[in-house]
Amino acid sequence: MTRTFSFLLGLCVAAVTFAPLQAAEANEEGYKQIFNGKDLSGWDGDPKFWSVTNGTLHGQTTAENPTKGNTFIIWRDGTVDDFELKFSYRIVGGNSGMQYRSKDMGNWVVGGYQGDFEAGTTYSGILYEERGRGILAQRGQKTIVNEDGKPEVVEKVGDSAEIQAAIKKEDWNEYHITARGNRVIHRINGRVTADVTDNDTDKRPSSGILALQLHAGPPMVVQAKDIRLKRLKLADKKKVVMVAGTPSHGPGDHEFNAGVQLLHKCLQNQPGVLSTFYLNGYPKDPTAFDNADTVMVFADGGGGHPFIKEDRLQKLSSVFDKGIGFVAVHYGVEVPKEQGGKEFLNWMGGYFETHYSVNPHWVADFKQIPQHPITRGVKPFSIKDEWYYNMRFQPDMKGVTPILTAIPPEDTLSRPDGPHSGNPHVRAMKGKPQHVAWAYERPNGGRGFGLTGAHHHKNWNEPSFRKVVLNALLWTAKAEVPANGVECELTEEDLTKNLDPKGRK
Numbered sequence: 001m002t003r004t005f006s007f008l009l010g011l012c013v014a015a016v017t018f019a020p021l022q023a024a025e026a027n028e029e030g031y032k033q034i035f036n037g038k039d040l041s042g043w044d045g046d047p048k049f050w051s052v053t054n055g056t057l058h059g060q061t062t063a064e065n066p067t068k069g070n071t072f073i074i075w076r077d078g079t080v081d082d083f084e085l086k087f088s089y090r091i092v093g094g095n096s097g098m099q100y101r102s103k104d105m106g107n108w109v110v111g112g113y114q115g116d117f118e119a120g121t122t123y124s125g126i127l128y129e130e131r132g133r134g135i136l137a138q139r140g141q142k143t144i145v146n147e148d149g150k151p152e153v154v155e156k157v158g159d160s161a162e163i164q165a166a167i168k169k170e171d172w173n174e175y176h177i178t179a180r181g182n183r184v185i186h187r188i189n190g191r192v193t194a195d196v197t198d199n200d201t202d203k204r205p206s207s208g209i210l211a212l213q214l215h216a217g218p219p220m221v222v223q224a225k226d227i228r229l230k231r232l233k234l235a236d237k238k239k240v241v242m243v244a245g246t247p248s249h250g251p252g253d254h255e256f257n258a259g260v261q262l263l264h265k266c267l268q269n270q271p272g273v274l275s276t277f278y279l280n281g282y283p284k285d286p287t288a289f290d291n292a293d294t295v296m297v298f299a300d301g302g303g304g305h306p307f308i309k310e311d312r313l314q315k316l317s318s319v320f321d322k323g324i325g326f327v328a329v330h331y332g333v334e335v336p337k338e339q340g341g342k343e344f345l346n347w348m349g350g351y352f353e354t355h356y357s358v359n360p361h362w363v364a365d366f367k368q369i370p371q372h373p374i375t376r377g378v379k380p381f382s383i384k385d386e387w388y389y390n391m392r393f394q395p396d397m398k399g400v401t402p403i404l405t406a407i408p409p410e411d412t413l414s415r416p417d418g419p420h421s422g423n424p425h426v427r428a429m430k431g432k433p434q435h436v437a438w439a440y441e442r443p444n445g446g447r448g449f450g451l452t453g454a455h456h457h458k459n460w461n462e463p464s465f466r467k468v469v470l471n472a473l474l475w476t477a478k479a480e481v482p483a484n485g486v487e488c489e490l491t492e493e494d495l496t497k498n499l500d501p502k503g504r505k
Helices: 003-018 160-165 256-267 312-320 337-348 457-461 463-476 492-496
Strands: 050-053 056-061 071-075 083-092 095-106 109-118 127-130 134-137 141-145 151-156 173-180 183-188 191-198 209-214 220-231 238-244 273-278 294-298 325-329 361-366 381-386 400-406 434-441 447-451
Touching: 056 209, 071 109, 083 095, 083 109, 095 127, 095 173, 095 220, 109 173, 109 183, 109 209, 134 141, 134 151, 134 191, 209 220, 238 256, 238 463, 256 273, 256 294, 256 457, 256 463, 256 492, 294 312, 294 463, 312 337, 325 337, 325 463, 337 447, 361 400, 381 463, 400 463, 434 463, 447 463, 457 463, 457 492
Parallel strands: 141 191, 238 273, 238 294, 294 325, 325 447
Antiparallel strands: 050 056, 056 220, 071 209, 083 173, 083 220, 095 109, 095 209, 109 127, 127 134, 141 151, 173 183, 183 191, 361 381, 400 434, 434 447
């Protein structure tokens, strides 16, 4: 480490140690902290360079410990699409920036949009695309990026020298990034530094990861704190958020993580829709549902359902009370009557009630498909699954539309009475049609959908089975369902990808 850099670093650390941290504004409605200031929970970077120091996210290179290429610490708890992000930063030496809507290239290398800042006097506030199209707006510029990827300056948003004069050297500054649709705006200390409309439809990103950069080159220190995120309703798309539960059951069954990633793949080229997913249980991202148009859960249910623990029912009620869609698949339709039953009945019109509903394995023959946006392109099909039935629906089926209906064989009632296996009420229904998938229109305008199948991962290979769920995700998000439904071709590789460790051979 050079003597000058050691001196600057000492000043930097001393300032953090003896000066109170700059707190986020208390009245910033909708903003949520995504860095706890205590440890690296939710953040992932090379431990040779990243740590938490005095409440700050601290990145450092030295002459003895350089980085050979640009390296990043990545926020792993979620991805971002349309949002506002605010954070305080300080930099001593070198160049850095906050990546957003970016791609994880592996080994802590990231490419995509960057809100640049540096210890120098030229680049702070510009929009730079790391490993991409380069500088898309210099400081003080308003640009339009044309279809060919080249930026065109259309206006000035400020004088570069004046903006630089307002940036405190080697001290704390406030960065504010707004991204909505194809427009992004950077601000430092309240001044607009860049305003870009990206019309390059082939290369502009609409979602991706957040990450903070350490630049290759001379020794440097970068620090960030008060990192807070506010999601914005998508400007031009409907957003589907899928939650996968933790692994359970044997190989090929209850493949929640693989299942949601397969559905996500199918939605990637769907016009007007953006999908994202959270794996292995309830999201750690505090903003996970803030700009969702529909939320799906595919997870274990009953008393272990991820949506009923702690105070989540109350939080989720505030989401669905706004008319956001709700989808539950397979075991995800079951919650205890006393803890979640009322809510699930309100959110999607029906649910699996213990000591009332049953969960046998049987071949369901769906001979007649009703007309509904969810059934567009769906053809009659027959498939074996763990088809739960005798759901607890809204009284008189008010607001509920059956989607998949079949008659269970008598042997589905051969098990003794139990919480899931049988009861006198369901036996009295012998030979009668049972609804195993349904749509629901809530009084508040929100929509719900339940599917009791999907125990076996291989069943996603059935086009009509898959299409019912994909169509339902669009319908509950209030996106337009195509005339022939959501088309998605799968390969054997697709079906074996992302399986839980217990499902791999």
